[in-house]
Amino acid sequence: MPATSPSPTPDASFIQVEKFNYAYGDHQVIFDVDLDLHRQDITALIGPSGCGKSTLLRAINRINDLVDIARVVSGHIRIDGVDIYSPEVDVISLRRNIGMVFQKYNPFPRSIFENAVYGLRVAGVKDKQELEEAAERSLKLSALWDEVKDRLHEPATGLSGGQQQRLCIARAVALQPRILLMDEPCAALDPIATARIEDLIAQLRGQFTFVIVTHNMEQAKRIADKTAFFYKGKLVEYDDTMEIFGNPKLKLTEQYVTGRLV
Amino acid sequence: MVDTPAPIERPPLRDLILRKGKRTIVGADPQGLIRGFFAANSSVTIIVLALIMIFLLKEGAGFLGTYKHELEIYRRAGLEFCDIVDRPLSEQQELSSKLRRAVTTSVDPIIQGVRARRDAAFLLKREVEEQTKLAREPLAAALEKEPAPAATELDPLRQQVAAATQQAAAKMNVPDVFTADEAKRLRDEFAKLTPEVSDLPPMLMELSAAFTVKDKEAKQKFGPLVDASDELEEAPEELRGVLDELKEEVLATKEAATTHFTLEEGRQKLLKAASKAKDPQEKEDLIKEADASKTDEPNYEESIKPVLERREELIGKVVAYAAAADAAAVNLPKEGGTAEATQLLTEVRAALPLHAKALRDGVESLRTWKQDKPVSIFTVIGAFFFGTSWLTNSSWQDFFGFVPLLVGSVVIALIAIVIATPLSVAAAIYTNQFASDREKEIIKPVIEFIQAIPSVVLGFIGISLVGDLIKEISEVPWLGWLPGFPIQERLNMFNAGCLLALMAVPTMFSLAEDALNNVPQAYIDASDALGATKLQTVFRVIVPAGLSGIAAAILLGLGRVIGETMVVLLVAGNRIAIPDFSGGPGVIFQPAHTLTGIIAQELGEVSRGSAHWQALFMVGIVLFVISLAVNGCARAVVRRFELPKA
Ligand SMILES: Nc1ncnc2c1ncn2[C@@H]1O[C@H](COP(=O)(O)OP(=O)(O)OP(=O)(O)O)[C@@H](O)[C@H]1O
Ligand SMILES: [Mg+2]
Numbered sequence: 030m031p032a033t034s035p036s037p038t039p040d041a042s043f044i045q046v047e048k049f050n051y052a053y054g055d056h057q058v059i060f061d062v063d064l065d066l067h068r069q070d071i072t073a074l075i076g077p078s079g080c081g082k083s084t085l086l087r088a089i090n091r092i093n094d095l096v097d098i099a100r101v102v103s104g105h106i107r108i109d110g111v112d113i114y115s116p117e118v119d120v121i122s123l124r125r126n127i128g129m130v131f132q133k134y135n136p137f138p139r140s141i142f143e144n145a146v147y148g149l150r151v152a153g154v155k156d157k158q159e160l161e162e163a164a165e166r167s168l169k170l171s172a173l174w175d176e177v178k179d180r181l182h183e184p185a186t187g188l189s190g191g192q193q194q195r196l197c198i199a200r201a202v203a204l205q206p207r208i209l210l211m212d213e214p215c216a217a218l219d220p221i222a223t224a225r226i227e228d229l230i231a232q233l234r235g236q237f238t239f240v241i242v243t244h245n246m247e248q249a250k251r252i253a254d255k256t257a258f259f260y261k262g263k264l265v266e267y268d269d270t271m272e273i274f275g276n277p278k279l280k281l282t283e284q285y286v287t288g289r290l291v
Numbered sequence: 292m293v294d295t296p297a298p299i300e301r302p303p304l305r306d307l308i309l310r311k312g313k314r315t316i317v318g319a320d321p322q323g324l325i326r327g328f329f330a331a332n333s334s335v336t337i338i339v340l341a342l343i344m345i346f347l348l349k350e351g352a353g354f355l356g357t358y359k360h361e362l363e364i365y366r367r368a369g370l371e372f373c374d375i376v377d378r379p380l381s382e383q384q385e386l387s388s389k390l391r392r393a394v395t396t397s398v399d400p401i402i403q404g405v406r407a408r409r410d411a412a413f414l415l416k417r418e419v420e421e422q423t424k425l426a427r428e429p430l431a432a433a434l435e436k437e438p439a440p441a442a443t444e445l446d447p448l449r450q451q452v453a454a455a456t457q458q459a460a461a462k463m464n465v466p467d468v469f470t471a472d473e474a475k476r477l478r479d480e481f482a483k484l485t486p487e488v489s490d491l492p493p494m495l496m497e498l499s500a501a502f503t504v505k506d507k508e509a510k511q512k513f514g515p516l517v518d519a520s521d522e523l524e525e526a527p528e529e530l531r532g533v534l535d536e537l538k539e540e541v542l543a544t545k546e547a548a549t550t551h552f553t554l555e556e557g558r559q560k561l562l563k564a565a566s567k568a569k570d571p572q573e574k575e576d577l578i579k580e581a582d583a584s585k586t587d588e589p590n591y592e593e594s595i596k597p598v599l600e601r602r603e604e605l606i607g608k609v610v611a612y613a614a615a616a617d618a619a620a621v622n623l624p625k626e627g628g629t630a631e632a633t634q635l636l637t638e639v640r641a642a643l644p645l646h647a648k649a650l651r652d653g654v655e656s657l658r659t660w661k662q663d664k665p666v667s668i669f670t671v672i673g674a675f676f677f678g679t680s681w682l683t684n685s686s687w688q689d690f691f692g693f694v695p696l697l698v699g700s701v702v703i704a705l706i707a708i709v710i711a712t713p714l715s716v717a718a719a720i721y722t723n724q725f726a727s728d729r730e731k732e733i734i735k736p737v738i739e740f741i742q743a744i745p746s747v748v749l750g751f752i753g754i755s756l757v758g759d760l761i762k763e764i765s766e767v768p769w770l771g772w773l774p775g776f777p778i779q780e781r782l783n784m785f786n787a788g789c790l791l792a793l794m795a796v797p798t799m800f801s802l803a804e805d806a807l808n809n810v811p812q813a814y815i816d817a818s819d820a821l822g823a824t825k826l827q828t829v830f831r832v833i834v835p836a837g838l839s840g841i842a843a844a845i846l847l848g849l850g851r852v853i854g855e856t857m858v859v860l861l862v863a864g865n866r867i868a869i870p871d872f873s874g875g876p877g878v879i880f881q882p883a884h885t886l887t888g889i890i891a892q893e894l895g896e897v898s899r900g901s902a903h904w905q906a907l908f909m910v911g912i913v914l915f916v917i918s919l920a921v922n923g924c925a926r927a928v929v930r931r932f933e934l935p936k937a
Contacts, residue, residue: 109305119310126307207304 043068043238044089044208049104051081051088057102058084060262066255071230071239073249073270076259077290082242085259086210089113089240090127091120108208125152128201128237132213134193136185136200141168141177144185144196148204167203171195172229191222195229202233209233211241215248227252246286250274258282347915351908358691358902359671364548367591367662369541369598370688375656376534376609379649383527383616386639386646390520393635397516397628401509402502408468409498412477416495419459419481426455431486449485457482515624516636522622526615530608537598537605542687547589554584595662606654613647620644675909681867681884683893683903691906693913695869699784699883700853702870703863706788706879707852711795712845718796719803719841724829735804742797750861753790758782758862765880775877782864785879790858795848802847806840807833839932846925850918856887863888886914 042065051059058081066072074082087093089106091113105112113123125148136144145164146154154160164181168174173195177188185196194214201209211230215223223245230239230252243249249256250270257267258281266273266282277283284290316324365371420427430448433440460482465474473494480492491499510517558581565577620643627633678692722734758781765776810833818828834841864882867889872878890907897903 108308109303111305111308113308117310118308122310123308126304205301207301 042066043109044240045105045107046085047105047107049088049106050102051084052100052102053096054098058262061104062264064257064264064267066238066240068238069235070254071234071241071252073253073256074240074242074259075244075246075249075256075285077285080259081262082259083212086212086240086242089208089210090124090129092124092129094120125204126206127208127210128204128206130194130197130201130209130211130214132216134190134197134217136188136193136196138184138186140182141185141188141196142181145199145203147200152204163203167199170202170233171199172225172232173199189222191218191225194218194222194226198226198229202237207238209237209239211239213242213244215243215245223248246274258285260285344915347908347912351905351912354902354905354909355668355671355675357905358675359666359668361689361902362671362674363666364545365688366664366666368545368548369595369662370545372598372657372660373534373538373541375653375660376530376605376650377538379646379653380527380530380534382642382646382649383523386642387520387524389635389639390523393627393632393639394513394517394520397513397632398506398509400628401512402505404468405498405502405505409502411466411468412495412498415463415465415477416481416484416492419456419463419484422459423452423455426451427486434487452485456484513624513628515622516627519619519623522615523619526619527612530612533601533605533608537601540594540598544589544591544594551586551588554586558584591662602657606657609650609654609657613650616643616647616650675906679869681889689903691902693910695867696884696886696889696910698869699863700885700887702879702883703784703787703791703859703885704849704852706785707791707795708845708849710789710792711799711848714792715796715799715844715848716803716841719800719807720829720834723804723807724825724833738800739797741793746794746855746857747861749790749794750858753786753858753862754782757786757789761786774875775880778880780864780880780882782862783880783882784863784870787859787863788879790862791852791855794855794858795852798851799844799848802844803837803841806837806844809840810836839928843925843929846921846928850921850925853921854887854914854918856891859885860888860891865892886910
């Protein structure tokens with residue numbers, strides 16, 4: 030099968046998951062998932078714990094390649110028409126163009142500035158001015174600039190949890206990726222910090238294609254254009270967020286979003 | 292609010308994530324080159340390790356063969372036969388010397404007084420003579436002259452001597468073992484000393500006589516003891532006589548065999564050279580030379596005959612001596628003159644029957660001993676791994692028994708670990724959990740600095756400082772109850788263990804500290820949050836969680852200690868014998884030799900390829916295996932109890 034297919038139209042699927050099966054060793058955790066994510070959309074992945082949301086997310090930027098036993102059983106993930114598991118794909122460039130934010134904020138134990146420009150530095154950018162501009166731009170994008178502009182060279186660990194998480198977002202957007210993957214980005218934060226992150230995502234809407242894993246139904250309702258509901262490794266229902274929450278087609282979905290799934 | 296910069300025009304993602312023509316260095320991927328560099332470096336160490344192993348094995352491999360050959364000669368020449376008696380008999384000397392000591396300590400208190408008086412008087416006389424040497428020498432020289440010089444020539448010299456002697460005698464410092472009258476008499480008599488009279492002054496004669504009388508009296512008082520001592524000393528004389536003759540005989544056979552094999556080896560070399568030589572003349576010369584050195588292997592059957600002919604005679608003497616030893620045990624008086632003497636007597640009385648039994652047990656072996664019994668390879672392996680004596684450069688027979696060295700190494704290592712473990716672990720816990728940052732800044736570098744001290748310098752300290760210190764402490768009377776106190780040797784296993792502990796502390800401290808550091812903060816928080824005090828958190832959560840790391844630290848410390856050479860060579864006392872464990876824990880104050888020490892000490896002096904050389908390599912191999920095993924254990928411990936990643 031060719032790695033590229035005819036270039037899709039801007040509105041068509043940007044990330045296509047096709048008949049995707051994924052396993053850790055002999056333990057299959059994703060079964061036959063078909064999912065088309067649209068360019069610039071914010072898509073929420075929901076579902077009970079252990080249903081494979083994180084696994085799918087981590088398959089999109091192939092960071093799961095680093096888990097020895099993890100493997101694609103069959104199926105494809107195409108991004109912008111390119112099968113990302115084909116040998117022609119440079120996995121480093123892939124990850125450079127897909128940002129990822131983790132559940133537990135994990136800035137490096139270095140200065141705020143160094144955190145913000147880490148991705149650029151490993152990409153080989155040395156020009157000081159360019160780095161400074163990028164840091165300022167990404168910190169502004171992540172709505173952190175005003176809070177940290179006077180202490181850029183202090184350790185990042187001195188920031189509050191919410192600030193650290195926004196720094197992680199800044200770190201990701203500094204590389205100007207097209208896609209931002211977020212795995213429960215607010216799970217470790219309080220409601221105010223959560224609200225700020227949600228605001229931030231809303232502001233960034235249109236600049237990135239977002240895929241966000243969340244356990245917070247309200248959050249999904251507030252920020253997501255589309256929502257995909259997973260159950261035991263299978264995609265149950267995928268639709269506009271309004272539909273999923275207001276008018277689910279399947280009983281299982283309804284039970285889950287109303288908190289009645291046992 | 293945040294100002295969002297306008298999105299920039301960017302190329303399609305698909306173009307970005309596909310591989311492009313990559314930069315290469317001489318056709319290779321730079322990432323691959325860097326990887327290759329690291330891979331090459333790590334494989335170098337593995338290759339070196341393999342080479343070391345191969346080299347050790349190559350040098351050591353011949354050992355079993357060579358040693359087997361030596362043991363064969365040992366048997367066939369008959370040395371083994373003599374050793375059946377000689378080995379147990381060697382104990383007799385020790386027993387005899389114990390009895391002699393018992394006699395001395397018993398008699399001493401009685402004769403002490405008179406002996407002191409006699410010795411003091413002799414000492415005074417010598418002092419006077421020393422002080423008047425300048426005057427005496429010319430007179431003595433003149434008296435020697437032939438023909439004798441005239442009286443006029445001698446008289447001034449005599450006067451000088453008399454004057455000097457009188458002065459010296461007057462100044463004499465007479466000790467208070469003499470009464471005032473006696474002191475005066477001594478002065479008078481010594482004032483008359485002159486080289487012309489060689490007789491002792493009467494007072495000295497009297498003092499000597501008094502001593503002799505007292506000595507006799509004392510010996511009479513302990514008559515049975517003195518007799519027993521003399522008897523035991525003389526008891527084996529006949530047996531020794533026969534044995535020595537036999538030993539001479541078999542040694543001659545052995546030497547003939549050794550010479551034969553040395554010459555034979557040279558001859559083979561010559562023949563080999565001859566077979567390779569191109570020039571026919573040269574070839575002929577070499578062959579001639581080889582033929583000239585041809586010898587025959589001695590005929591062992593013939594040479595052992597005279598020895599075996601005296602087998603029954605030897606057995607007779609052994610039985611007689613054993614009976615004498617038994618009798619001596621019975622006749623030995625119960626009490627000596629002092630507590631020490633009584634103690635010695637008890638020891639000898641207990642040891643004598645065993646001694647006699649060991650000899651009698653040998654009789655059976657003497658009867659069944661056969662010269663042509665083959666030496667199996669298992670005997671040789673056993674002789675190395677379980678042999679209890681390491682005896683080299685002996686005029687009789689070399690033995691390469693590995694046990695004394697192993698025991699030395701293990702005991703020293705255990706002492707070191709027992710000392711170093713609490714020190715380093717406590718230091719690690721303190722530094723990691725309680726110390727202020729300032730303290731940390733001091734403690735860590737200081738402990739790590741210990742590592743930088745050259746071990747030979749530590750050896751110095753062991754010899755000059757620790758040795759004396761331990762000895763002095765051990766002589767403090769109220770510490771006498773401690774096992775092994777007071778100690779005999781300054782250089783001993785404990786001393787070496789102390790220094791090795793010091794050397795192991797930095798390694799163990801750093802590793803233990805790392806282990807504690809790796810305990811996830813989450814555990815500590817959880818414990819603190821449940822209301823545990825700092826101490827409780829440390830000992831209930833942090834230390835248990837870090838335990839596998841601490842255990843690994845201890846094991847790696849052990850590895851370091853077992854392999855250390857310089858300190859043990861300098862400080863352990865280097866006595867090649869299995870320490871005597873019968874005295875309990877006091878054994879740690881005995882000297883010993885070690886696996887590492889023996890290699891360092893002897894490898895430089897042996898001839899390449901000899902059995903001794905190969906034996907040292909065998910020791911090296913065992914050492915290597917021990918180190919590997921210890922390191923393997925450390926790794927296994929860590930892996931087995933690994934903490935979940937924080
Ligand atoms: N590294 C791994 N090795 C083996 N199995 C794994 C690994 N990571 C996840 N799994 C398994 O894969 C399954 C899906 O895990 P995943 O983390 O994707 O679930 P999730 O939907 O993100 O759950 P949660 O909502 O709790 O984060 C689970 O059964 C999990 O045990
Ligand atoms: Mg997850």
